[in-house]
Amino acid sequence: MADPETRHDSSARTQIIVALIGLAGVVAAALISNWSNIFPRKPEATAATTSAGSQPGTGKRLDRPPQGSERPVHSSGRATIRGTYMFDLDKGEETQAGADFFWEQANTTVRFLTPQNGAGFYVVGPASFESVRWSDMERFPYSSAHIDAGANTNNIPAGTVVAYKTNEGRLGKFIVDEYGNNLTIRWRTYD
Numbered sequence: 001m002a003d004p005e006t007r008h009d010s011s012a013r014t015q016i017i018v019a020l021i022g023l024a025g026v027v028a029a030a031l032i033s034n035w036s037n038i039f040p041r042k043p044e045a046t047a048a049t050t051s052a053g054s055q056p057g058t059g060k061r062l063d064r065p066p067q068g069s070e071r072p073v074h075s076s077g078r079a080t081i082r083g084t085y086m087f088d089l090d091k092g093e094e095t096q097a098g099a100d101f102f103w104e105q106a107n108t109t110v111r112f113l114t115p116q117n118g119a120g121f122y123v124v125g126p127a128s129f130e131s132v133r134w135s136d137m138e139r140f141p142y143s144s145a146h147i148d149a150g151a152n153t154n155n156i157p158a159g160t161v162v163a164y165k166t167n168e169g170r171l172g173k174f175i176v177d178e179y180g181n182n183l184t185i186r187w188r189t190y191d
Contacts, residue, residue: 071134074170076188083181083182086116089170089189090168100166103183109151113183117167123147124161129175134190137163147188 075092086099100119104112115121120142124132142165149156156162156176163173172189 008142071190074172074189074191076186078177078184078186080178080182080184083111088166089119089164089172089174089187090166090170092187092189100164100169102191104146105181106150108181111149111154112146112150112153113156113162114146118144119167120144120165121147122162123155123161126157126159127161129161129186129188130180132161132163132173134171137173137190149179149183 064086075090077092078113079087079092079094081087081094081103083103083105085094086096086102087093088095089100090098096134101121102112102116104114106112113121122140122142124136124140140163142163147155147162156179158179160174160176161173162176163171165171166189170189170191172187173183174187175184176185179183
């Protein structure tokens with residue numbers, strides 16, 4: 001007859017082995033279900049050139065649209081527009097000639113995004129950048145009126161998406177990443 005201590009030892013080992021097999025199964029299931037998050041696919045290389053005279057991170061011209069895009073992209077990138085400067089959303093650069101808006105600074109608390117040269121804007125509001133589609137941009141009522149962006153009545157705080165029609169007639173959108181004396185945006189202008 002087996003010793004009671006030996007039976008208890010064998011039973012404990014069996015429970016430990018069963019627990020380890022169960023743990024391995026849970027880890028394997030979690031790994032498999034989150035495989036694409038743990039090991040994301042590298043995006044396809046997109047040919048890009050930078051507009052002459054543009055700063056790093058601005059003025060990108062994409063030869064084909066980003067994956068899932070509805071339209072070809074004319075320009076896109078991230079830029080910081082300094083207070084009292086103008087920005088061209090077609091070229092993706094600060095400029096004095098052909099700008100789409102003026103980041104107007106009346107004083108330290110009164111600011112406006114002022115359309116220039118026939119460009120129009122529509123404040124979508126807080127939204128995901130990718131959630132605003134071409135079909136949305138086609139129907140927005142763009143306005144050439146300035147957008148109040150003052151410290152007390154800011155209509156474009158960080159996280160706000162703004163759709164636009166450039167002075168060259170292209171549609172696009174930007175999201176405000178940082179708001180202050182300088183305005184940092186990520187934009188995408190479509191052909």
